[in-house]
Amino acid sequence: MMTEFLSISWNLLLPQLVLLSAALFLLLLAVIYRAGNSSRGPSAAGAILSLLGLGVAGFMAFAQCETVAGTFGGMLRIDPFSTYFNILILGGAALCVLLSVREAGELKAMAGEYYALLVFSVLGMVVMVSAADLLVIFIGLETMSLAVYILVGIGRDSESGAEGALKYFLIGAFASAFMIYGIALLMGITGSTRLEEIASGLNMADGGTLQLVAVCLVLVGFLFKIAAVPFHMWAPDAYQGAPTPITAFMAVAVKASAFAVLLRVLNVSLLPLADYWLPVMWTLAVLTMTVGNLAAIFQGNIKRMLAYSSIAHAGYLLVALASINPAAGGDDPAVAAVLFYLAVYTLMNVGAFGVIIYLGGGGRQMETLEQVKGAGFRYPLLGVAMAVFMFSLAGIPPTGGFLGKFYVFSSAVNRGLISLAIIGVLNSAASAYYYIRVTVQMYMRESEEPLPGLPFSVPLAVALLVALYGVFHLGLLPSDLITVADRAVLFLR
């Protein structure tokens, strides 16, 4: 027993362990502050501790970028693919922490729990993307989800927050139930929950229907997390109700980790069934893009609009999933496109939500599109930043959003899915309408009331600068990231 314990390579788990201890310290911090009866709450300390934890974990993950190894008897797998996502998720979460400082401050004593929950959910994510076993994936997914359910409703006075959290939790619980049932069925059919063994089990088993039912049930769980249509109903309410930094966190980190796992499951376990799920992905991609974009056009609430926009972006990513080539060896451009797109997507969403949070600093909550009227000239730097993020989301060069879309649609065309690419670009043109409407409000309409001055916020400014730099860097000099993504993909299959 002891030798088995020692044979586990704990050093591979350093990022996870660092996160775990950071989260526990944060909980402790909350208790200390409560005992001290401090009126200010542990917002600043919590943010610093979270950043420290995420940073050290990120450093550990970065040190693993050459590592290819399994541990815990093969239940966890550290390879460049998981490392890519670890760093992406940790980076996205760190940016979300920077966005959180003011909102968490308003939570007063709850701020400690806020950061602790955030780090716990990141822990769930990094476990999930390194998992090579469906049960570990499930544990990671639930760790992440439970924390995020609470974070959505953490503003206890907010009615829409409570509504969003309840909806998210109830539908999420259903999805988890579907998924665990699917895992059970797969275990029954193939005799294993290991991703690789499932693949060989599926090859041999010929009980077609049951096999497909099991796969469907598992996929439903993931599709719920990425908010693919028709599993998206929770997203607009949860996004609108949650504190804005948490909305950003859901849009970037939750989505990225869910896509990472989905990619791994599809490419490792379910590749033998590609003929079945590729058309499903095709249909879901079309539905998700179209519903997301059309609904976003009619939103007057800016957070709700960005929620539908993030649904639409999940649709573009599904285009890449529908373009996966089961016959390709390791270097499938479709998978690399997802990796690249998610990096760009993280940066531009953090940026867009960051500007909204910044604009809310003048004592009025940013809710509707009407409220950004005239903001472009009143706050020139924020205005330019928001315009850049909107153009990037719309996929207009020289931003990363364009190259991301180019990558995704190239992979579709390379697989002969020209109609899918055409539907995709038409969606992209439709989406330009609502992204551009934000710039219309900011620059081309006058505000009825004088806009207040905004207090300068260092953490927000840092997050926005990072996002802005990243969006341009990936739009102008993407080669490095493409190389990294190409390499990460090699270790997937």
Added chain:
Amino acid sequence: MGFAEISQSDILSWVLFLPLAFAGLLAVLPGNAKALLRWTAFISSATVFVVSLDLWFCFLPGEAGMQFVIHKPWIEQWGVGYHLGIDGISLLLVLLTTFLTPVVILSTWSGVEKNVKGFLILLLVLETGMLGAFMALDLVLFYFFWEVMLIPMYLLIGIWGHERRIYAAIKFVLYTMVGSLLMLVAFIYLIWIGQQSLGYYTTDLIQLYRVAVPYHAQFWLFASFALAFAIKVPMFPFHTWLPDAHVEAPAAGSVILAGILLKMGTYGFIRFAMPLFPAASQAFTPVIMTLAVIGIIYGALVAMVQPDLKKLVAYSSVSHLGFVMLGLYTLTTTGVVGGVYQMLNHGISTGALFLICGILYERRHTRLIDQFGGLSSRMPLLAIFFLLATLSSIGLPGLNGFVGEFLILLGTYGSAHPGYVFFAATGVILSAVYMLWMFRRVMFGPLDNPQNQKLADLNIREVLVLLPITIMMFWMGLFPGMFLDRITPSVEKFISRYNSKLELAQPALPSSSPLEYRVVFTEPESK
């Protein structure tokens, strides 16, 4: 020229990015120092023009291929390169851009008072976008600049435009986006076909010229390229965004839009759509020539009944760009050279007309023709410039417009479709009708509107705005040879490439049935 420190090979990059660098300089200047901003922007754009003159003097006139080429890897994984170069066709369009920009900036000194800094920055960014689109020899790079142009123009219309500016701005963006995104899919598909034929991914235009695209694919690729470019030209029936955009845009925006942006469409045809897919282009020739002729006559007829000065000039653009398209599709050296020359002429003469519209609007805050009348007695200087611009637009011999139109008509007559000459010539007559009628209503007749009694004539700045353009009208009209010498070799190369690829495509026709072709394209990619 005294630019020894700029190495010859980098000159295109300098011309391309100088405006952007100057825009960055403007960004750090204080926003309320309007005079400083205006002078800086003017001197900057004038500097860019002077630097770009180096291109004119160092250009080898007899050479048909690309010159000043810069070719560096950019996104190597996708075969995307930073590939710039100009030939006789793009040389003059580049110079037109660098020439018009300082003129436009000078013209906005009194018209734009709100957010001067943003306005000037956007104009300079727009200049980089336009120059890049004319210089790019790589599909992705071209698309980059093509879309980069969109944003400043959208903001110029939307922020500094007139009453219905937001509607016009959004319409402009959405029209262009739909076309260009479909073209993007076609780009990707073409790159894929190139990979099949060459064995590696490349987005390099010169290499893709060599790819023999199967006919079935050519058809759809050409259709989507042509749609994107036809929207930009704009060809009938895709022109409906143009009158809105022109009328609502500020004067400077209209000048840039008409003078340069519309040329992107026709330039796209001659640089991309036609040489890449000659067989499909050939099949589409009757459609395009018919639409061009419809555009010529329809634009002229609609222009005739416009009560709004800017709308009239906008519809005249539809008509004139129809001439350019007709010239390109004659596929005779004379006709294509005429088409290219007409692109420049239209930039000059319509640019001048929109500048004059802007000058009138600044004084009277109306664009309606019946609000004017008899202005020539109050504004004799303006009357002279206006008359010259009008005559240049009509195509009076001795001015630039004549050369282009005459070459196009000559080329059409010598082409495979001489019948179109009749309709095109009708368009020439109609343009004289509506332009001269408009001029008479604005400038002559009784000066009966009391608001027109006190109008001041041009000031020195406005004369300096109009003078260079007017000089160019005479120069290009009296000495077309020095321009045509540079255009002709490149056009001849364009036509010979077009014809040789056309011959190549013929025997390939039977073997490119959809079925067989699909087999080729579902093969797993091999690296």
